[in-house]
Amino acid sequence: MSALKPTSGTDIDRMVRRLAEEAKAAAAVLALASTAAKNKALTEAAAAVRRRSAEILGANRRDLEAAEAKGLSAAFRDRLALDGKRVEAIARGLEEVAAQPDPIGTELARWTRPNGLDIARIRVPLGVIGIIFESRPNVTADAGGLCLKSGNAAILRGGSESLHSARAIHAALADGLRVAGLPAESIQLIPTTDRAAVGALLKLDDLLDVIVPRGGRALIERVAAESRIPVLKHLDGICHTYVDGAADLDMARKIVLNAKMRRTGICGATETLLVDRRAAKTHLNALIDDLIAAGCELRGDAETRALDPRVKEARPEDWDTEYLDAILAVRVVDGVEEAIDHIARHGSKHTEAIVTEDSAAAERFLSAVDAGIVMVNASTQFADGGEFGMGAEIGISTGKLHARGPVGAEQLTSIKYVVRGTGQVRP
Amino acid sequence: MSALKPTSGTDIDRMVRRLAEEAKAAAAVLALASTAAKNKALTEAAAAVRRRSAEILGANRRDLEAAEAKGLSAAFRDRLALDGKRVEAIARGLEEVAAQPDPIGTELARWTRPNGLDIARIRVPLGVIGIIFESRPNVTADAGGLCLKSGNAAILRGGSESLHSARAIHAALADGLRVAGLPAESIQLIPTTDRAAVGALLKLDDLLDVIVPRGGRALIERVAAESRIPVLKHLDGICHTYVDGAADLDMARKIVLNAKMRRTGICGATETLLVDRRAAKTHLNALIDDLIAAGCELRGDAETRALDPRVKEARPEDWDTEYLDAILAVRVVDGVEEAIDHIARHGSKHTEAIVTEDSAAAERFLSAVDAGIVMVNASTQFADGGEFGMGAEIGISTGKLHARGPVGAEQLTSIKYVVRGTGQVRP
Numbered sequence: 001m002s003a004l005k006p007t008s009g010t011d012i013d014r015m016v017r018r019l020a021e022e023a024k025a026a027a028a029v030l031a032l033a034s035t036a037a038k039n040k041a042l043t044e045a046a047a048a049v050r051r052r053s054a055e056i057l058g059a060n061r062r063d064l065e066a067a068e069a070k071g072l073s074a075a076f077r078d079r080l081a082l083d084g085k086r087v088e089a090i091a092r093g094l095e096e097v098a099a100q101p102d103p104i105g106t107e108l109a110r111w112t113r114p115n116g117l118d119i120a121r122i123r124v125p126l127g128v129i130g131i132i133f134e135s136r137p138n139v140t141a142d143a144g145g146l147c148l149k150s151g152n153a154a155i156l157r158g159g160s161e162s163l164h165s166a167r168a169i170h171a172a173l174a175d176g177l178r179v180a181g182l183p184a185e186s187i188q189l190i191p192t193t194d195r196a197a198v199g200a201l202l203k204l205d206d207l208l209d210v211i212v213p214r215g216g217r218a219l220i221e222r223v224a225a226e227s228r229i230p231v232l233k234h235l236d237g238i239c240h241t242y243v244d245g246a247a248d249l250d251m252a253r254k255i256v257l258n259a260k261m262r263r264t265g266i267c268g269a270t271e272t273l274l275v276d277r278r279a280a281k282t283h284l285n286a287l288i289d290d291l292i293a294a295g296c297e298l299r300g301d302a303e304t305r306a307l308d309p310r311v312k313e314a315r316p317e318d319w320d321t322e323y324l325d326a327i328l329a330v331r332v333v334d335g336v337e338e339a340i341d342h343i344a345r346h347g348s349k350h351t352e353a354i355v356t357e358d359s360a361a362a363e364r365f366l367s368a369v370d371a372g373i374v375m376v377n378a379s380t381q382f383a384d385g386g387e388f389g390m391g392a393e394i395g396i397s398t399g400k401l402h403a404r405g406p407v408g409a410e411q412l413t414s415i416k417y418v419v420r421g422t423g424q425v426r427p
Numbered sequence: 428m429s430a431l432k433p434t435s436g437t438d439i440d441r442m443v444r445r446l447a448e449e450a451k452a453a454a455a456v457l458a459l460a461s462t463a464a465k466n467k468a469l470t471e472a473a474a475a476v477r478r479r480s481a482e483i484l485g486a487n488r489r490d491l492e493a494a495e496a497k498g499l500s501a502a503f504r505d506r507l508a509l510d511g512k513r514v515e516a517i518a519r520g521l522e523e524v525a526a527q528p529d530p531i532g533t534e535l536a537r538w539t540r541p542n543g544l545d546i547a548r549i550r551v552p553l554g555v556i557g558i559i560f561e562s563r564p565n566v567t568a569d570a571g572g573l574c575l576k577s578g579n580a581a582i583l584r585g586g587s588e589s590l591h592s593a594r595a596i597h598a599a600l601a602d603g604l605r606v607a608g609l610p611a612e613s614i615q616l617i618p619t620t621d622r623a624a625v626g627a628l629l630k631l632d633d634l635l636d637v638i639v640p641r642g643g644r645a646l647i648e649r650v651a652a653e654s655r656i657p658v659l660k661h662l663d664g665i666c667h668t669y670v671d672g673a674a675d676l677d678m679a680r681k682i683v684l685n686a687k688m689r690r691t692g693i694c695g696a697t698e699t700l701l702v703d704r705r706a707a708k709t710h711l712n713a714l715i716d717d718l719i720a721a722g723c724e725l726r727g728d729a730e731t732r733a734l735d736p737r738v739k740e741a742r743p744e745d746w747d748t749e750y751l752d753a754i755l756a757v758r759v760v761d762g763v764e765e766a767i768d769h770i771a772r773h774g775s776k777h778t779e780a781i782v783t784e785d786s787a788a789a790e791r792f793l794s795a796v797d798a799g800i801v802m803v804n805a806s807t808q809f810a811d812g813g814e815f816g817m818g819a820e821i822g823i824s825t826g827k828l829h830a831r832g833p834v835g836a837e838q839l840t841s842i843k844y845v846v847r848g849t850g851q852v853r854p
Contacts, residue, residue, distance in 0.1 A: 028771075028795075028797075031797070032794060032795065111816065113814070113815075113816055117805060117809065117814075119815055119816075121832075124797075126827050126828075127797070127827065209827050209828075210827070210828060224655070225655070228651070228652070230657075230826065230827075230828045232828070248850070251850040254850060254852050255850065255852055257852075258852035258853060259852075262852070262853055344455075362847075366845050367459060368455075368459065370455075370458070370551075370554070370843075371843070372843065372844060373843070373844045373846060374843060374844070374845055374846070375845075375846040375847075375848065376846070376847050376848060377847070377848040377849055377850050377851075378544060378846055378847075378848030378850070378851045378852075379851065379852045379853050381852075381853040382544065382846065382848075382851065382853050387540070387544075387853065388540075388546055388844070389538065389540055389546075399657065400553050400554065400636050400637070400657075400841040401553075401636075401637060401657045401659070401828060401829040401841070402828040402829040404841050404842050404843070405548075405842070405843075405844045406844075414827040414828070414831050415831050415832070416797075416798070416799065416800070416801060416831070416832075417799060417800045417801070417815070417832045417833075418793050418801055418802075419800060419801070419802040419803070419805055419809065420789075420802075420803050420804070420805075421802065421803060421804040421805030421809075422804055423675070423678040423681060423682065423804050423805070424804075424805045424806065424809065425681050425682055425684075425685035425686075425689070425805075425806045425808075426685060426689055426806050426808040426809050426814065
């Protein structure tokens with residue numbers, strides 16, 4: 001038993017608690033750090049990522065060899081793999097976060113009461129954010145950088161398969177913090193692959209302010225069930241595109257193909273196509289042709305299958321499935337109201353789109369559909385903080401409390417009321 | 428077993444689920460209701476409260492008789508009791524909520540991307556809010572009214588001792604909704620005193636969007652531990668007033684006396700007085716005299732007791748106690764830094780105040796203290812949505828996620844991104 005690889009739950013509990021205590025102390029410094037110091041830490045971290053490139057690639061090679069020995073899939077190893085271009089993207093990502101506006105200290109509102117009390121609502125950091133993620137090594141830099149920008153200390157727990165890569169990237173982040181005169185403990189990485197570390201982290205409700213799980217449904221459900229710390233959930237999405245009877249055919253074809261097939265593995269990909277019965281005869285065959293030509297499997301209701309025998313039969317569970325693959329469920333509905341109703345039953349409140357030239361139908365859809373993002377005449381694949389102009393994001397929140405939609409630096413904050421008086425007492 | 432008094436857990440589960448399903452259907456209507464309709468429901472509910480005054484007072488008499496028979500304390504019965512004046516205050520409270528601005532539909536931000544996508548961030552209701560509270564009957568109207576104003580459906584579960592009063596008030600709210608043409612199910616009251624109803628409510632994570640527990644620590648901890656629904660916590664407060672060496676003596680005396688003694692049972696009452704060592708000789712004796720003359724018991728550290736033998740000895744737990752009574756813990760500290768440190772260890776992140784004429788000390792305190800409300804030269808008893816000019820409040824949130832500080836109608840909302848395109852697809 002070496003100190004770096006504790007094997008008992010108690011040792012791990014102790015190690016994780018110590019990391020969190022250090023992070024909490026760092027958070028108090030970071031909350032008051034200047035914009036210049038935080039940005040210097042980010043740009044110096046980017047420089048350190050470039051300088052340490054060979055070391056990061058070497059560490060990544062060790063992770064990849066272990067993944068191969070374990071027989072992990074090619075797709076998994078692709079997500080894990082780094083090369084010179086991906087390392088450069090990590091460095092550039094940190095510089096982009098540095099270039100964003102600093103959300104902290106912003107005065108969101110200020111007013112004076114009749115008794116002379118001056119009240120200001122200002123933006124402050126959340127404190128210490130625990131982030132549990134799976135195997136993409138770049139998340140170490142992305143999540144650590146966003147937390148730093150927003151004045152929060154971070155405790156990162158990455159997938160065990162990427163631990164060597166994460167440690168090498170983390171060393172570069174610590175370099176940046178030190179050069180900027182900020183505590184290196186502002187971004188902590190849990191240096192063990194032991195799964196007990198997740199449980200240990202979830203217990204620390206006296207030290208952590210928020211937990212952000214990034215990964216599959218099983219991880220998020222485990223965290224939500226076990227954690228006594230508030231959770232900011234970043235779920236995947238069952239997104240719909242509804243082609244209205246008044247949709248322009250060319251626009252509908254372009255949007256549906258992009259929404260499903262541009263990248264099938266992202267949370268903003270459309271998983272179900274709803275087509276207005278009025279457009280079934282005129283639009284649906286062309287949509288089916290495009291999708292099948294692009295290699296998409298279609299699973300449709302009886303009306304859709306009647307139009308094209310290549311469409312397979314959709315089973316009830318298809319309406320509730322996030323394929324993250326080249327598969328699309330297709331249903332004919334009776335206008336915008338039935339589309340809204342279908343989405344209320346089967347949507348995941350992520351991103352929902354309507355294609356139509358009828359502005360009344362568009363406004364009805366935009367107001368009645370309950371989701372973080374609602375769109376008219378655009379591809380659901382735009383559901384992304386970068387595409388929204390918000391800079392980097394830690395994910396898309398499908399919860400309704402706190403942040404909803406893309407979560408960037410500004411969303412990783414809280415507020416504080418500052419009251420300035422001249423001796424007022426309450427009558 | 429009558430339908431109104433289910434006695435098995437299963438019957439109660441079924442009843443509570445049915446109420447929540449009705450509330451969810453009502454929430455979809457309420458989310459799109461006009462400001463005029465919501466305000467009409469509120470003012471008509473106020474009229475119905477006045478019209479049903481005799482009925483409400485009769486129901487309250489039944490609750491009071493039962494409370495007396497059970498031997499509940501006079502203080503408890505006072506919180507439970509209604510009279511003509513209190514009924515009028517309930518009606519006026521509903522009218523005041525009607526007069527507030529409608530937060531729903533407000534465009535919080537809007538921008539256009541280089542590709543022409545038009546993105547707006549707008550305020551939307553949370554959906555269905557469950558509110559679990561103790562025995563003040565007016566909460567039925569206050570909480571129901573705030574939820575309605577913010578376009579949310581409410582499920583109310585009040586203390587069993589006030590059930591008759593709550594049902595009579597609830598009938599008036601339903602009158603108002605009906606006259607305004609809104610679903611009467613927008614505000615549901617769980618009509619049973621069975622404690623299993625709380626557990627049944629906490630299970631409904633498919634129907635409820637938020638749970639707001641209002642009451643003592645035991646209730647809030649039970650809800651936080653049991654609920655899979657996100658919880659907006661409204662805790663009580665361990666608030667501090669720090670008298671700096673540079674404080675004006677007269678101002679400090681006025682503020683400290685008010686902060687502790689104006690009303691001792693509210694969450695914004697000061698529970699610990701911290702005095703700068705530089706002011707101990709000049710200010711502390713006068714502060715002690717004022718407080719003791721007003722009937723306050725003092726529990727101090729050794730330095731405080733050395734100044735006045737009437738001060739009792741503070742034990743370690745006193746620094747972590749919310750007295751909600753005429754008792755104050757007193758400690759001499761070494762300037763603003765030790766005050767900040769004491770508050771970081773013992774505060775509850777509710778409301779913290781400094782009294783000083785030194786603007787550097789004030790700004791240091793305001794920025795370094797982590798609390799929902801930080802104040803300079805004012806009484807902590809101003810911690811209240813009404814005093815902040817925010818209208819009615821459902822409580823003060825001490826959490827950092829979502830609402831922090833006073834929670835009024837605007838804080839019972841979420842956001843939604845509305846994206847308007849002209850056929851854009853993502854490259």
